[in-house]
Each structure stands twice: as structure tokens, then as C-alpha cells.
Amino acid sequence: MKATIKDIARETNLSVATVSRILNNKTGYFSEKSAKKVLQVAKELGYQKNSAAVELVTKKSQVIAVMISSTQTNFANHIIEGIQKVALAKGLNVIILYAGEDDPELQKKALDTVIERSVMGILVIAIELESGNLGVLKRSGIPYLLLSTSHTDDADTQFITTDNFKMGYDATNYLIDHGHKRIAIVGSDHSDTGRLRIGGYEQAMVENGFIPDDDWIQYGHYTYTDGAKAVTKLRSKVTAILGSSDMVAVGALNQAKDNGINVPADLSIMSIDGTELTRFVRPRITAAAQPFETIGEKGVEQLLEKADGKQVESLQLGFEIVEGESVAVNEKESE
Amino acid sequence: MKATIKDIARETNLSVATVSRILNNKTGYFSEKSAKKVLQVAKELGYQKNSAAVELVTKKSQVIAVMISSTQTNFANHIIEGIQKVALAKGLNVIILYAGEDDPELQKKALDTVIERSVMGILVIAIELESGNLGVLKRSGIPYLLLSTSHTDDADTQFITTDNFKMGYDATNYLIDHGHKRIAIVGSDHSDTGRLRIGGYEQAMVENGFIPDDDWIQYGHYTYTDGAKAVTKLRSKVTAILGSSDMVAVGALNQAKDNGINVPADLSIMSIDGTELTRFVRPRITAAAQPFETIGEKGVEQLLEKADGKQVESLQLGFEIVEGESVAVNEKESE
């Protein structure tokens, strides 16, 4: 039988009101003496507050919900770590829900769960919400923010990402600086994220007078297989590949090895993400490394602002190029 | 303003009792006609039930809580996928909480959160609960199960793991069958899991007449660094290394490469876990592959049994050896 404040009230000969005040430390509304008694008895009884009751009466929750995709995104963990860190500091609880990335049904289910619980805010990580579901989210009135996805065509929806255009641009320029002219970008999809990365790539190419062949842009879904296929398809048409995720880059690296192509001597490979995966392979992959943990931290901070009724802006964070050994100077074609 | 059943009752000229029955589909307690009206109005009003209220009155929840370690365990995702799959089928919600592995404070916080919400069950993945915290969990009266950790000295606490002893035993025998005699096991800790794996290793060695040198058993915490360090330390004292996790094995593999040691020609490497990580590196690592998804599925099923008041047993699941290219026949010493 779980103890309630009623039990504590009985034991201490105080009212439930006073017990409640003491347990919530409403300073000034109780005496030191009562407090001591109550805390003592609460401990003896192993009292645990009932969140359902608290939330029902206060109509607000101390819970942040995080929705992540159930498919393998190897960076979600890092974002969550950032979220946890800030949440802990602010005394908030975090619950995580898996939702399929492309399955509107599963998205809806996760969303319903979260809305039923009237959490104080929702952070959506790397999920393209189906538009009906985005509508549900909006109408719920619960503050939300998209992390690591952009959705630029909707003014009400803020997001936090790394500067995708600049990552594409800078990474491509890094390869160009190493003497590469025939460069492919592999594994981006047709979402904003993908378009921006490709946009950055194109601008860098064009600024340097290189017009990409059609097949230098290989679309995909940021997967290992996208990278592997591209290598086989492109063969020696390019001297460098920019993978739009670490997974793409590793897929490309392994396929190259399996095809007897030497990385980086015959083919340079670079990636966008820069998770530990790039350190687990040999050669280590040079990457535009996103500040995932910061995305999570800023996410919570912005969400709290929104919950306070403040206007917040979408954020595009910076990044850095972390070098591995997967990019070589292109001797053959350098001037 | 969120709609409640009261609003629906007013609009439909029915009582809240009837509305509640219809919304919960208590067949037999309402007419088709009323049902149609209620459902219609509920939709119009965008009604979402308030879980806090439901849980307060029914005193039970439809939520399974999953506690995972915040440190990098690359297999937790797979277990969670299994959990999600079964939970979805049973109409349960899953919430995930991160808790530090070695930080009793963080464990306590996660535990409190979960107990406050009186979830229907708790699944603890790969966390060694500090004993005070285990006590808290027990006293809460909430059914729980440990996944991928064993805690054999406590009869009240059930767990689901892969057969750790047999994994150590079979993997070692696999290496012995390939002509290896000087074999190290690296990265196990002093928990039950670690002891069992090492126990299996020792038995296989001894049965084949090989007495392990002291330094062939390198303790650790299943980390990349454990693997890397062991390679440098052991040099050519052994011809094969059994990593107690994929991370250990990859660390060993990379350090070997960095030290100019050829895998598998000069050193064979094997691992326990068998996640996708073993497929991302070259050579692919031969591994005793745990059925993580099944662990998750069985976890939910057993938890539900427990919630029904049934007695459940701890489970030790089978596994299979998945071959890569990281183990070679040891020519030099084979008879």
C-alpha cells in the first residue's frame, strides 16, 4: 500500500494542506518544527508523490518528451545526451519515444501518447513529420521544436540544425583545396536538409568552375547502402566522394576496399556528421562534425523559452571539419 | 482550452458516465445511437483523454518504462526495437529513461521518476543497479526485469540474458578449432556477465589442455580503449583475442592496424555481441551474436506475466557465431 499525504497528515496530526506545502517546500508557509516531523514521517513511510495527481491538479508537467526515429540514426544518442544534461540541471524529466520515420501511423501513436500526458514540451529529433501529424502537434498547443530537421516552409515551426548549406559548401571546398575536381555527393534525400547540403556542394563546385555531371549527385537516405552502391556505380568517374552522413561514408569506404580501390590514394572520402563511427574505421574519415550535444542543449533551452510564451528563432549552428586520413591530395589532376 | 468528457456530455446531452463508457468501448453499456453522437462530437472537439486523470483513478498505467545507461552501449537500440514491437502489439506505451551506469544519483533520479508515475513495469537494460537503488525498485512493488545483466545472487530479481558462459566457451572453442592455443579474453568486468564469459573461456582452455597465463585475461569495461590497450600490452604473446564486446574488438583491430599487426594473419580477433559494428569494419569481425531484439521481446512478455502476478523465471537465450574475416587458421602452432 503506497503512502499518500493523507497518511502523513494523520501520523503528524497536521492537515494535508500543510503536508503538501512542506513537501513542496513553500517557504514561509510552515514552521520548522512541522517540517521536521513531516519529512521524518514521509521518509519512514517511503512516501513517493503521485505525479498523475500533481499533474491533474496543476495542469502542467515537468516532463519533456523526445521523439526519435526508430531507424538507425547513430547521432540521436548524442543529441539526447545534451538534452539530458540541461534537463537534469533544470529539474525536468525526460521521456523518449520511438516513432517510425516514414510511418505516419507510428508517428501518430507517439504523438497521441505525448499529448495525452500533456507534457510540457516536445523535441522531435530527425523525423520528417507527416503533415497531418504536424497539424496534430500544432493544435495540441504543446510547445515543440524540431532538432536536426528543418522545415523552412512553416513559420510557426522552429528548428535547430547545423548549417547544412555551409557543411556542404565547406566540405566540398576542403576537397577542392586538396586538388579534387570531380567530386560526388552521395546519400542526401530531397528534404530541406538534403537540398541544402547539395546546394552548398553545387555552389562550391560552380564557384571553382567545376560543373558537376548529373551522376555526381547520388540521392539516397543517408544509409550505408547508399554509399556502397555509389562507389560501384561511379567507379573512377570521380576522385572524391562526400557522404551525406557517416553511414554513407563508411558504406563507400568498405565497398571501395571490397572493390580493391585504395582509400585515400585512389579515392578520397569525406562525410557529414562526424560521429565516433568515423574514428572506428581505418582510414579515419575526415568529416564536417556536427555539434550534436549542443543541438540537444539548445533544444531544451529554446523549448523552455517557448513554454514561457517567448518567441524563439530557428537556429543554425556552426561545425568544424575534423580531419582523418581519408582525404589525399589529388596529384594526377592538380595544376 | 482542451475538451474534456464533460464538454462532450454537455454537447450530446448525455452523462459523463455514458461518455466515458463509449470512449472506452465498454460494449453492452451503451446504444449504437449514443455512441455515434459521442464519437462524432469527440472528434469535432479534438478530444484527447487526460492520462493523468485516468491513471489517478484506475491506479494503473499502460506504460512500460525502460531504463538504459547513458554511456555508449551500441546494442541497447536493438533491445528497444524488440520492446517496441511487442509493446505496440499489446497497446502499451514505452518511455525510455537514461540513467548513468555507475552514478547511483542518476539511477535514483530515473527510478524516482518512474515510480512517481507508477508505470506498469520497468525494464532495466544493461545497468548494474547500485544495491540501495535495487532496494528502492523492489519496495516500489512495480514489476521489473533486468535485460542483458544478470544478478544471480538475488532470487527475487529475474533477468534475461544471452548465455554468457556458453558464449565465452563457444567463442574460445571456435578459436581453438582454428589452431589457436594462446588466446586472450579482453574487456570483461567483474560483474556476473564478465565472470561468466571468462568462466566459459577458462573452461574451454582447460578442457583443451591450455593453461591461460595471467595476463591473457585482461579486465576492463567493454570499451574500445580496453581493446586498444590490450593489443599493445599483449603484443605477440597471444595469437588470438576474444573481445568481450564489439567495441573491445574494434579497438583491438584498429590498434593492431596502427601497430602494423596484420589481422587476421598475425592476430585473430573475435567478439561477443555481433552488432552492425562488426560489419562496418574490415576485416569484418567474427562474433558470438546475441539476439538483442529477442531479449527485448521476451522482456515485455515476461514483464506482463509478472504484472499478472505470475511467477517468471530468468531466461538465458541462445546465440550464434557469425563469421567475418577476422579469424585465420593459426598455421605456426597447429599440429
Added chain:
DNA sequence: CTGAAAGCGCTTACAG
């Protein structure tokens, strides 16, 4: 098939 009523465990104006 339907409704009135009690109650889940808590918080918080209001009054003293």
C-alpha cells in the same frame, strides 16, 4: 442502456 455520486491524490485560494 443511462445517470448521480463517490473518489483517486494532490494543490491552492480563502479565511483565520
Added chain:
DNA sequence: CTGAAAGCGCTTACAG
């Protein structure tokens, strides 16, 4: 500094 009371949104015996 303390208490009595109302009420959060829902479910469910009980009575009809």
C-alpha cells in the same frame, strides 16, 4: 503558520 474545502478529469459500483 494552519486548516477546511473545492476542484483537476476521469472511472465505476450502484440503482434504476
